[in-house]
Amino acid sequence: MKALVLAGGSGTRLRPITHTSAKQLVPVANKPVLFYGLESIAAAGITEVGMVVGDTQAEIEAAVGDGAAFGLQVTYLRQEAPLGLAHAVLIARDYLGDDDFVMYLGDNFIVGGITDIVRGFDSAARIMLTQVSDPRQFGVAELDADGRVVGLEEKPVVPKSDLALVGVYLFTSAIHEAVAELKPSWRGELEITDAIQWLIDRGRHVEASRITGYWKDTGNVDDMLEVNRLVLESLEPSHDVDAEIIGRVVIDPSAVVERSRIVGPVIIGPGARITDSYIGPFTSVGADCVVDRSEIEYSILLPRASIHGVGRIEASLIGHDVEVTPAPNTPRAHRLVLGDHSKVQISS
Structure with missing residues (x-):
């Protein structure tokens, strides 16, 4: 089994930090979020990693290198534009070959690793689900009465459930046929949820498991601080x-x-x-x-x-x-030098 780690994207929800730094390298307990994922992949016994990178490729490469520090062999795969998770699979086709693989979103944080998730994988795909308060921000799964996946939708306006897809997926080579058939969604992206739905519609077995450990998409400041809190507690x-x-x-x-x-x-x-x-x-x-x-x-x-x-x-x-530093006591005014997309809160 190989791993496909997604470390591109612009990190708009973490601006202005991500104007000058890759979102996957923002530290949690003084270690980049991406490193926790790479350590989980190595702990699961996977050694070959394809790293999908974009505009922050140089920074990611400088931090990760050839992967030897993690016990991995890392190959960098350039994605010229963030055109969706399924597009990342598409550009990695030659690297992945016919091997099974785990796709891991590099800004996700999962307590307990992925060893149990990888163990015993024998279906066309396996997705991880967790309950969320606002499923409109995620890919959402619809299950039937027996717990089987019957439908998937990316960031639905009216969600059919509160079960969001966690940023770890397992696939066989069957996913490549599905990805090749996709058309861009209303967001202009090739959606991995559409690819998994393609497998379901053709009778392929797609497993769904509820994640038992802690999971966070560290895409905004509040989530970064919460994950930092969790790690520091240990x-x-x-x-x-x-x-x-x-x-x-x-x-x-x-x-x-x-x-x-x-x-x-x-x-x-x-x-x-x-x-x-x-x-x-x-x-x-x-x-x-x-x-x-x-x-x-x-x-x-x-x-x-x-x-x-x-x-x-x-x-x-x-x-x-x-x-x-402190502001001058007088005159009573605020002096600001702010970059684009900054967010400032000032008490009256």
Whole structure:
């Protein structure tokens, strides 16, 4: 079995972070989301990975390399435009050959890995389902009274169920015939749900399983922070600093923490400097970050971000090389320098 990992896409819901960084490389507990997926694939005994990449190919390649660090052999497959999940299968046809494969969306996070999902696969396709509060944002499955898949629809206006497809799929080579027959949907994309429906309509066996572990599509800031919280809860404490440490806290040996209070779960990366500050629960501080005379909680700081003299920050995702400082007391006005698609909340 091979793996097809989708690491293209523009990440519009994570802008402005993704104007300059691939969404799959935004870190959770100081490790890119994509790396968790690659580790799950390797743990399932799969070694050959086709990585579908787009405009952020150079950044993805620099981070993943040839895959040896994960025990994998990675081949990069260029997708010139994000034309749908089924289009990714289409361009990977020669690489996949007639092998079974798992398709893994690189910005998805699944606790517990995919070993159990892969084990015993013997049908034309296997999909994973989970209940969601707003199925209009996902591919949705309709099951009959016996639990068999009878219909699939991508981002329906009126969903027929609350069962969303998780971003992990298993396929045999039968999917290639289905993909070859597709026409673009109303979204202008080749939908993988249409390809699976094609198999169902022709009597091919498509399995559906409810996912038992935790799953998140880390496509927006709220989901990133929630996944970060979940991973931090499993930390094994590791630190040797002269500061007040409470709970599960991991501090890299090269980090400096002085006259500060750290309440875990928290992870502080290499080269970071924390002085006269409070770092609260569910916070990840990336490499070479600086937090001075400030308070921050339930947040993610990407490498080289700095926060100086700020009263309190919560529920925030702060990008690479960002500087956060207090505004002048007078005149009472806000001075902003914002990039395209930024989102700012200002208290009155």
